[in-house]
Amino acid sequence: MNRCTDPLHQLDLGLTWRNSFSQLGEDFYTPVSPQPLPAPYWVGSSRAMARELGLEASWLDSKDLLEALSGNCAIAGTRPLASVYSGHQFGVWAGQLGDGRAILLGETTAGLELQLKGAGLTPYSRMADGRAVLRSSIREFLCSEAMHGLQVPSTRALCVTGSDAPIYRETMETAAVLTRLAPSFVRFGHFEHFSYRGQLDQLKVLADYVIDRFYPQCRASDKFSGNAYAALLEAVNERTAQLVAQWQALGFCHGVMNTDNMSILGLTIDYGPFQFLDAYRSDHICNHSDTQGRYAFNQQPNIAYWNLFCLGQALLPLIVEPELALAALEPFKALFPREFERRMRAKLGLSDSDVQDPAGDRMLIQDILQLLARDGVDYSIFWRRLSHCVADATSEPVRDLFLDRSAFVAWWLRYEKRLSSSSPTQASGLMLKTNPKFVLRNHLAEQAIQSAKMKDFSLVDKLLTVLESPFEEHPAYAQFAAFPPDWAHSIQISCSS
Ligand code: AMP
Ligand code: MG
Numbered sequence: 001m002n003r004c005t006d007p008l009h010q011l012d013l014g015l016t017w018r019n020s021f022s023q024l025g026e027d028f029y030t031p032v033s034p035q036p037l038p039a040p041y042w043v044g045s046s047r048a049m050a051r052e053l054g055l056e057a058s059w060l061d062s063k064d065l066l067e068a069l070s071g072n073c074a075i076a077g078t079r080p081l082a083s084v085y086s087g088h089q090f091g092v093w094a095g096q097l098g099d100g101r102a103i104l105l106g107e108t109t110a111g112l113e114l115q116l117k118g119a120g121l122t123p124y125s126r127m128a129d130g131r132a133v134l135r136s137s138i139r140e141f142l143c144s145e146a147m148h149g150l151q152v153p154s155t156r157a158l159c160v161t162g163s164d165a166p167i168y169r170e171t172m173e174t175a176a177v178l179t180r181l182a183p184s185f186v187r188f189g190h191f192e193h194f195s196y197r198g199q200l201d202q203l204k205v206l207a208d209y210v211i212d213r214f215y216p217q218c219r220a221s222d223k224f225s226g227n228a229y230a231a232l233l234e235a236v237n238e239r240t241a242q243l244v245a246q247w248q249a250l251g252f253c254h255g256v257m258n259t260d261n262m263s264i265l266g267l268t269i270d271y272g273p274f275q276f277l278d279a280y281r282s283d284h285i286c287n288h289s290d291t292q293g294r295y296a297f298n299q300q301p302n303i304a305y306w307n308l309f310c311l312g313q314a315l316l317p318l319i320v321e322p323e324l325a326l327a328a329l330e331p332f333k334a335l336f337p338r339e340f341e342r343r344m345r346a347k348l349g350l351s352d353s354d355v356q357d358p359a360g361d362r363m364l365i366q367d368i369l370q371l372l373a374r375d376g377v378d379y380s381i382f383w384r385r386l387s388h389c390v391a392d393a394t395s396e397p398v399r400d401l402f403l404d405r406s407a408f409v410a411w412w413l414r415y416e417k418r419l420s421s422s423s424p425t426q427a428s429g430l431m432l433k434t435n436p437k438f439v440l441r442n443h444l445a446e447q448a449i450q451s452a453k454m455k456d457f458s459l460v461d462k463l464l465t466v467l468e469s470p471f472e473e474h475p476a477y478a479q480f481a482a483f484p485p486d487w488a489h490s491i492q493i494s495c496s497s
Helices: 047-053 057-061 063-068 134-149 188-196 200-214 228-250 297-319 322-329 332-347 358-375 379-392 405-419 424-432 442-453 458-468 475-481 486-490
Strands: 029-031 041-045 081-083 086-089 092-096 102-107 113-117 156-168 172-182
Touching (some): 041 047, 041 458, 057 063, 134 442, 188 297, 200 228, 228 297, 297 332, 358 405, 379 424, 442 458, 458 475
C-alpha cells in the first residue's frame, strides 16, 4: 500500500494549512499523491528557509520529514494536487502541459505554498516519468536560494532529498525531489489554458483569485476605467519588467522563458539550463537545446514582453477592450530600460538622486558593456573588482582584466570624472551591496553535483552558505569567487532535467 494514502502515516509538522488553491475546484487541478521514493537521503537543506516557513530547524535532521518530503508519507493538513496549465514553448502554442512532476502539497497560513518537484507521475506527465534527477534538483535548490540572497524575486527551496533509484535521461542518473516554496506557482500558462479553451468562467475565477490574494490594489484602481483585469495585466507587466531588469544587470540567463515558465507574481521560476555569465557576451545562449538562440541573454527583455502579450491575449475576454490591454502592456517599453539603467548605475556606484546627464550615464554603461564583450571579461569579477577599485582610487586590478588596456583606461577616466561628485567610500559601499562576490556559476554547481553523486554533500552545503549572503566576503571560500576553470566552457546544459 502507498503509505501516503494511509491516514495512519500522516506526519504533523506543527504548521497550519489553508490550501486556498485547492478551494478553486477540480477544473484547476487533479488531486494526486506523491509516489514513494525508495530509501531517500538528505542532499541539502536550507535552515533559513525552514525558519521562514515556521518549521523548527530540527525537522531538517529528522527521518520523518525526509520520508514525507520524498513522497513516502503524507503531511497532515495538506491536500496534494497537480494543477493544469498550458503554454507557448519556444514561440509555439504547445497546448496542455500542467504539473507533470510537481505536486502541490498545500499552502501554510504563513502564505507559502509547498511543492514537491520530481514526486512522480500526475495526469499531466504526458510521456515522461514524473521524476527529476539529482543534477537538476541541486541546481534549482542552490539557485533559488542564491536568487533570494541576491534580492531577486524567486521561488524558494527548502531541501533536496535523493535516492539511488535510477532515472534515465541521456544517460542513467538518479532521482531526487526538490521541496520548493512560493506564495503561488500560478504561471501565465494557467490563464492561457482556460482562455484558449474558451472556459471563461474558470478564467475569471482564476483571475479573481490572483487579484484577491496578490493584487488587491487592482480592484481599487480607477485606471483603465476601473477594469481590474487590465490593472492586473499592468501590475504583472511591471513586476516582470523589474524582474528581467535584475536578471540583465546580474548577468543571469534563464534559458527557457516559455509562457509556462513565467510566474504571475514576477518570480524567477523553473530553473533549468540557467546560467550566470562567466565571460560577458550579450548574445550568450545558455541552453544547449536552444539552437536558434530564442532565449539568448540579450533576448530576455523582448521575450518577456512577448510573453506578456500572450498573457494579455489570454486575459482579453475579461478585459474586453483591446485598447485597455495594449495600454496595460505599453509601460514595459519605458519601464524596462529605466529599471535596467537604474540597476546598472548602482553597479557603477551612482546614486539615483544624482542623475544630471542620463544620456551620458547611458553611454558610460553601454561603453563598458561593449568593452567587456570585446575582451570576453568575466562579468561578476569585473564588477566586484571595480567596487574595490573605487574605494582604493586605483584602476589597476580591473584594468588587468582587459586585453585592450588603453581602451579601458580611457573609459575609467570618464567614469572617474562622473564619480567625482560622490564620496568614494559611499560609492564603493553601494557597489559592494550591488555587485555580488558569489554567483552560482555552472562549474560550481557542476562540482557540487559530481561530489553529491559520490554521496559527499558538503559542497552543496558550503555553496549554500556563500550564496545565501553573496555580498559578504566569506574569506574562507575565496575559491568560489575565482575565475572559472577552462573546463567550465565545455559544460553543456540542456532542457533535460
Ligand atoms: P519544463 O521544461 O521543465 O518547464 O517542463 C515543461 C512541461 O513538461 C511541464 O508541464 C512539466 O511538468 C513537464 N515535465 C518536464 N519534465 C517532466 C518529467 N520528467 N515528467 C513529467 N513531466 C515533465
Ligand atoms: Mg516548467
